[in-house]
Amino acid sequence: MKIWLNYKYYNIRRRLSALTFALFFTPMSLIVGLYFFIIYQAKVKSLEVELKFNNNLILTREADFIEKTIEKIIQDLSFLSKENELKTLINEGDFNQKNILNQESKINLIQNYQNFAQENQNYDQIRLIDLQGKEIIKVYKIGNIYLSSFDNQLDNQFKRYWFQEGLKLEQNEIFISPLDLNLKRGKVEVPFKPTIHFLSPIFNKKGQKKVFLVINYLAQDLIDNLNKINTSQGKIFLINEEGFWLKGLNKKDEWGFMFLEGQDRKFEKVFATEWQQILEQKKGNIKTDQGIFSFNQIDLSSQHLSLFNSIYSWPNDNIIIVIWMSPEILKAQVKLLFNHYFLVNLICNLIIGIISGIITFIKGEKKEIQLQLKQSEAKYRQIIETAEEGICIINKEDLITFANPKLATMLGYSLNQIIDQSFFKFVIPNYLNVLKAKFTDCLCGEKNNLELQLNCDNNERIWAIISLSPIFNLRGNYQGILAMITDISHRYQSEKELQQAKQIAEKASQVKSQFISNISHELRTPLNGILGYTQLIKNDSNLNQEQQQALNIINNCGINLLDLINDLLSLSKLDADKIKIEPSELNLIQLLTSLVKITEIKAQNQGLKFNYLPDPYLPIMIYADGKILRQILLNLLSNGIKFTPQGEVTLKIEVLSSRLISNPNSLINVEVNLRFTVQDTGIGIPFNAQKKIFLPFTQLNQNNSLTEGIGLGLTIAQKLVNLLDSEINVESSIGKGSIFWFDLKLCVINWYNDHQIIVNNLEQLAQESLEKIINPNLEQSKMMIPDQEMVKTLYDLAKKGLLDELNQTLEEIQINNSQLTPFCQEIILLIKQFKLKQIRILLNQCLCKNY
Numbered sequence: 044m045k046i047w048l049n050y051k052y053y054n055i056r057r058r059l060s061a062l063t064f065a066l067f068f069t070p071m072s073l074i075v076g077l078y079f080f081i082i083y084q085a086k087v088k089s090l091e092v093e094l095k096f097n098n099n100l101i102l103t104r105e106a107d108f109i110e111k112t113i114e115k116i117i118q119d120l121s122f123l124s125k126e127n128e129l130k131t132l133i134n135e136g137d138f139n140q141k142n143i144l145n146q147e148s149k150i151n152l153i154q155n156y157q158n159f160a161q162e163n164q165n166y167d168q169i170r171l172i173d174l175q176g177k178e179i180i181k182v183y184k185i186g187n188i189y190l191s192s193f194d195n196q197l198d199n200q201f202k203r204y205w206f207q208e209g210l211k212l213e214q215n216e217i218f219i220s221p222l223d224l225n226l227k228r229g230k231v232e233v234p235f236k237p238t239i240h241f242l243s244p245i246f247n248k249k250g251q252k253k254v255f256l257v258i259n260y261l262a263q264d265l266i267d268n269l270n271k272i273n274t275s276q277g278k279i280f281l282i283n284e285e286g287f288w289l290k291g292l293n294k295k296d297e298w299g300f301m302f303l304e305g306q307d308r309k310f311e312k313v314f315a316t317e318w319q320q321i322l323e324q325k326k327g328n329i330k331t332d333q334g335i336f337s338f339n340q341i342d343l344s345s346q347h348l349s350l351f352n353s354i355y356s357w358p359n360d361n362i363i364i365v366i367w368m369s370p371e372i373l374k375a376q377v378k379l380l381f382n383h384y385f386l387v388n389l390i391c392n393l394i395i396g397i398i399s400g401i402i403t404f405i406k407g408e409k410k411e412i413q414l415q416l417k418q419s420e421a422k423y424r425q426i427i428e429t430a431e432e433g434i435c436i437i438n439k440e441d442l443i444t445f446a447n448p449k450l451a452t453m454l455g456y457s458l459n460q461i462i463d464q465s466f467f468k469f470v471i472p473n474y475l476n477v478l479k480a481k482f483t484d485c486l487c488g489e490k491n492n493l494e495l496q497l498n499c500d501n502n503e504r505i506w507a508i509i510s511l512s513p514i515f516n517l518r519g520n521y522q523g524i525l526a527m528i529t530d531i532s533h534r535y536q537s538e539k540e541l542q543q544a545k546q547i548a549e550k551a552s553q554v555k556s557q558f559i560s561n562i563s564h565e566l567r568t569p570l571n572g573i574l575g576y577t578q579l580i581k582n583d584s585n586l587n588q589e590q591q592q593a594l595n596i597i598n599n600c601g602i603n604l605l606d607l608i609n610d611l612l613s614l615s616k617l618d619a620d621k622i623k624i625e626p627s628e629l630n631l632i633q634l635l636t637s638l639v640k641i642t643e644i645k646a647q648n649q650g651l652k653f654n655y656l657p658d659p660y661l662p663i664m665i666y667a668d669g670k671i672l673r674q675i676l677l678n679l680l681s682n683g684i685k686f687t688p689q690g691e692v693t694l695k696i697e698v699l700s701s702r703l704i705s706n707p708n709s710l711i712n713v714e715v716n717l718r719f720t721v722q723d724t725g726i727g728i729p730f731n732a733q734k735k736i737f738l739p740f741t742q743l744n745q746n747n748s749l750t751e752g753i754g755l756g757l758t759i760a761q762k763l764v765n766l767l768d769s770e771i772n773v774e775s776s777i778g779k780g781s782i783f784w785f786d787l788k789l790c791v792i793n794w795y796n797d798h799q800i801i802v803n804n805l806e807q808l809a810q811e812s813l814e815k816i817i818n819p820n821l822e823q824s825k826m827m828i829p830d831q832e833m834v835k836t837l838y839d840l841a842k843k844g845l846l847d848e849l850n851q852t853l854e855e856i857q858i859n860n861s862q863l864t865p866f867c868q869e870i871i872l873l874i875k876q877f878k879l880k881q882i883r884i885l886l887n888q889c890l891c892k893n894y
């Protein structure tokens with residue numbers, strides 16, 4: 044079901060996303076598509092205009108180039124015709140006479156022409172021709188070099204049309220031939236040399252026409268330049284005014300007018316209608332079924348009159364440059380445009396798609412976040428509304444802006460009665476100042492808890508804990524406080540009741556203890572009487588065996604009863620905290636020895652072996668409560684014997700560690716950690732009962748063993764050990780026996796003599812640590828010290844802490860020997876200051892020094 048719901052939710056989300064995407068993408072895509080379509084249409088319409096404009100530009104540039112070229116040639120012609128050497132030759136010489144002067148001028152002139160042509164490289168020939176058409180000088184191009192013709196290579200050009208035209212020229216006039224192919228000895232020179240002839244007559248000083256200067260310009264440059272032009276796939280033609288191809292569709296159709304068989308190879312043959320229209324205007328564009336034709340007619344001779352009076356040319360010598368854009372090319376251009384805009388549109392759509400995708404994604408995420416936010420808001424609202432604690436928001440003006448129903452219930456008002464009320468209204472005046480202080484702390488970002496009483500409806504009051512948390516907005520500005528209020532009235536009530544119950548219980552316990560104590564006392568008095576008289580009667584020799592046995596039973600029962608009463612008394616005292624530890628100087632060895640003696644007898648009576656294993660380094664004198672220590676050990680030993688049918692019971696005392704304690708005012712400065720262990724090979728205790736046995740009145744009754752006691756021994760022992768800051772531990776296994784042990788930290792007053800080594804070590808330690816305290820350094824001091832015997836006596840007294848005796852002995856020493864007074868006074872001073880440690884160290888040093 045959950046999976047199905049998830050799937051459905053996922054599907055709805057997917058559909059919603061697709062819709063959002065479509066909503067963004069479709070209109071944007073349509074707008075962009077429409078925009079590019081309009082632009083495309085406009086571009087198609089303007090394509091023709093644009094092409095024509097471009098072509099016209101090209102044509103103008105080309106016409107310009109041609110004109111500039113012609114102008115340059117005319118300038119060159121003018122320059123060469125005014126040459127000094129030429130002038131000399133025509134004024135002073137005679138071409139037909141081969142005298143030295145003529146020859147020299149001729150050679151110079153040839154040289155000049157060669158240099159000139161070499162520099163320009165555009166001229167095929169530079170010639171001087173006499174009036175009869177005979178070439179006088181001829182400089183011509185072979186490869187890149189200019190050579191001059193020998194006399195026998197000179198031709199007669201009289202019949203050439205351009206020479207005939209030249210004959211008509213007056214001073215300062217030139218003739219420019221149409222663009223045609225160069226003829227050599229009457230035949231078209233191969234490879235074709237497109238040439239324009241420039242001819243100028245040269246007159247002498249007397250005004251007689253003497254020679255002609257002829258320049259053959261190689262027009263291949265002009266044609267090559269046309270080839271270089273980029274006409275956006277259009278074709279560029281060069282036609283002469285008569286319509287012959289100079290640069291055309293096919294190479295073989297070019298220069299038709301130069302050949303007899305080529306007289307019909309004309310432009311109009313291919314483009315008849317167009318030709319008519321081209322002829323009508325010098326420059327322009329026409330559009331026909333054949334495409335667009337842009338053309339420009341260039342008149343070679345009509346320009347540049349600045350250098351010559353007049354320029355003549357052959358009729359119809361103009362050339363026409365035509366750029367032809369065929370319908371196929373136009374279509375290709377339109378297609379190119381379409382492709383271009385289609386691609387741009389595609390890219391734009393792709394970008395729109397990506398943007399729409401991003402927007403959809405962001406919107407989807409936003410919706411998802413909003414949904415999650417709503418869900419989490421609903422969740423938290425539910426939590427707040429069903430919370431068992433009162434929750435409210437208090438604004439900066441201390442007004443409640445939000446509260447949950449629980450708070451209203453807690454205070455006994457409706458929600459409307461709480462909202463917009465000052466929070467302080469609900470706090471009883473005693474707590475107002477503290478609460479306001481806590482509110483101020485919140486301003487600094489601190490969280491606070493406070494126990495106080497709140498005013499409720501009908502003048503009722505409740506105890507509450509208020510937790511205050513400051514609220515900050517994202518910019519870190521303080522907005523108010525979130526308060527959580529827990530009603531603790533019930534807890535208060537319970538605590539009160541508990542307190543009362545405790546007091547009652549304590550009173551009852553006291554009464555009980557008092558009762559037990561009284562009753563025990565009352566019981567013990569007659570019992571002691573019974574036991575005393577039993578002892579007396581037992582000594583009577585007239586009693587028979589049976590009577591003796593009965594008396595023994597009475598005695599044993601009496602003793603057991605006394606133990607029981609004592610145990611009860613001890614427990615009641617412990618419970619009433621009436622037992623206090625009263626440590627004093629205790630002879631540990633003595634205590635243990637007496638315990639061992641008692642236990643040994645008991646063990647023997649039961650046929651058990653008793654082992655006593657004291658640590659060889661046990662201290663002799665300790666500072667402890669002997670009565671309590673005895674009671675604990677006796678209890679454990681009695682149990683050991685009681686619950687061991689056969690085998691042995693062991694008492695072991697170990698020194699675990701010893702350390703110096705830093706208490707300068709105390710006489711005792713060593714603390715020993717002793718472990719007391721009572722081990723038996725008895726019936727053992729099951730693992731699950733090993734804790735229980737320390738509870739009052741617990742008896743395990745294993746193996747139906749009938750034992751004395753009522754199950755209080757271990758309880759009392761444990762409580763007593765607890766009073767000594769320790770605890771009894773147990774390890775046991777059934778049928779194998781039990782080990783009970785506890786550790787005690789006890790202060791040492793004196794050690795056994797055998798333990799002198801330890802004492803010395805400890806003294807050494809003390810000496811090292813207190814070295815800085817001791818005043819006079821004996822090594823350096825010149826103070827006299829008593830003999831070895833005397834020092835040892837003093838040292839023993841100091842060690843035992845017998846300060847009075849020590850003081851007295853020192854008084855006596857200084858009376859007997861005044862030289863020892865400084866030494867004695869030094870120690871007496873330390874005695875007065877109770878600096879026992881320093882005394883001992885000092886005396887120890889004296890001992891070492893004497894040795």
Ligand code: ADP
Pocket residue numbers: 682683686687723725726727728736741742743744745750751752753754755756757758781
């Ligand atoms: P009791 O007066 O019965 O000896 P205790 O408090 O001294 O009471 O002991 C509680 C119970 O713990 C005993 O009744 C006994 O069952 C068990 N117990 C105590 N010491 C030993 C021991 N050394 N071996 C086996 N059981 C023991």
